[in-house]
Amino acid sequence: MATAIDTLYRPLAGWVQNRRIRIKIGLVPVLCLWVLVAGGVAAWVLLVKDPYGGEPIIQASLPVIAPPSASPTPAHEADEAAAPVAAGEDGSAAPAGEHSQVKIITPGGASGQGQVRIIDVPNAPGSRVLRAAPEPRLVEKSRHGLLPRIAPDGTKPSAFYARPFDPAASNRSSAAPRIAVLFGGLGLSANLTSEAIAKLPAEVTLAFAPYGSALQAQVNKARSDGHEVMLHMPMEPFDFPANDPGPQTLLSTLTVDQNVDRLHWAMTRFSGFTGLANYMGAKFVTSEEGLKTLFTELKRRGLSFADDGSAARSRTREIARQTGIAFTRGALTIDAVPTQQRIDEALAALESEAEQKGFAMGVASALPISIERVARWAKAIERKGFVLVPVSVLTSATK
Structure with a gap:
């Protein structure tokens, strides 16, 4: 009776005990099979030279397509044809090229061979390729x-790196007033730089300071999004050194060689800029010797x-007139007082300046409020009868 009661109240114990026996017996052939399979795979890997591990592959050959028999366009002529023409301070400019080269690969037919063709196709309306x-x-x-330099064929960085501008691509006539906006101080804050690149229209030119890390990567991102880029060069203010723009600042008290060396240092921080813009420098821009040194080297x-x-x-x-350098000057600072109301008022004043002269350049700093207000203003600029252009359109060899 005691055995029956024990069995009744311990049914799971007996099931587990019997199950363990069956599992041990059933696993023997399974384990043997697993060892055989693993051994086979190992032998395949060691003995068969197959870098793709048995993945299905397709091999195809493509013939080399000879270039057209016609004489190719010289490199320098192609560069000058595609590069935008710098405009005068009246805002005039010649249209830039609007075609891109596209590679088309045609799959092979019965022969298993394909063809490669390179054709010119028009860019989408408004497209500007840097x-x-x-x-x-x-x-x-x-x-x-x-260091940047003029190419042996005469191509200048100011033209090669500029954002192409075609007046015909705008919905406005060629006589429409042109407005350029230059944002300075980029590269000092990664977050603000990313925000400016993402939110500001591509026609806005961005000036990067020669400080900070990963400058070339940030510049490349800006240019890939269509933004023309300048170097924001630190220059001596009146209250220097109490107010110090940063290392390698151009100073009116330095020798020509010292300033040129500092200029060269800043120019090597990144590539792809069309020119320089002053960062501070109220005193330096009054120095004849300092400016002649700077402009002679830039030219x-x-x-x-x-x-x-x-x-x-x-x-x-x-x-600039004496040295013949490509030059332009801003009409006003958009965010001199960085509040929504004052920035909006400055943008309205910039429009008035452009209406009177036919062109105008405004300058702003990479501040969140400045980025937000300029981006909002730019959305309605064409409806007001203006054309937003990169800074290079307003620069010219000053007579």
């Missing part, structure tokens, strides 16, 4: 790094200069 940087023909080695290297217009005593226009 060339990759650095272009080997437009750089030279220095002790600081790669020698095929670069332009944009004065932000903040210094009333600036002599940049006068020295």
Whole structure:
């Protein structure tokens, strides 16, 4: 009786005990089979030279297509044809090329061979393709790094790296007032730089300071999104050194060689810029010797200069005429007072300036409020009868 009761109240114990016996017996052939399979796979890997591990592959051959028999266009002629033509301060400019090369690969037929064709196709309306940087023909080695230079065929960085502009692509007539906006201080904050690149229209030009990390990557991102880029060069303010723009600042008290060396250092921080814009520099832009040193070197290297217009005593226009450098000057600082109301008022004043002269350039800093208000304003600019253009459209060889 006790055995029956024990069995009744311990049914699971007996099931587990019997199950263990069956499992042990059933696993023997399974384990043997597993060992055989694993051994076979190992032998295949060791003995068969198959880098694809047995994956299905397809082999196809493509013939080399000879270039057309017609004489190719010389490299320098192709560059000049595709590059935008710098405009005068009246805003005039010649149309830039609007075609891209596309490679088309046609799958092979019965023969198993395919064909490769390269054709020119029109870009989508409003498309503006910027060339990759650095272009080997437009750089030279220095002790600081790669310096921009004029190519042997005469191509200038100011034209090669500029954002193409075609007046015919705009819905407005060629006589419509043109407005350029230059945002400075990019590269100092990764978050603000990313925000400016993403939110501002591609026609807005971005000036990067020669500081910070991963500058070339940020510049490449800006240019891949269509933004023309300039170098924001630190220059001496009146209250220097109490107010210090940063390392390698151009100073009116330095020798020509010292300033040129500092300029070269800044120019090697990244590639792909059309020219320089002043970062601070209210005192330096009044120095005839300092400006002549700067502009002579910029002209020698095929670069332009944009004065932000903040210094009333600036002599940049006068020295630009003497040296013949491509130059433009800002009409006003959009975010001198960084509030929504004052920025909106400054943008309205910029429109008035453009209506009177036919062109105008405004300057702003990479502040969240500035980015937000300019991006909002730019959406309605064409409906008001204006054309938003990159800074290079307003620069010209000053007479």
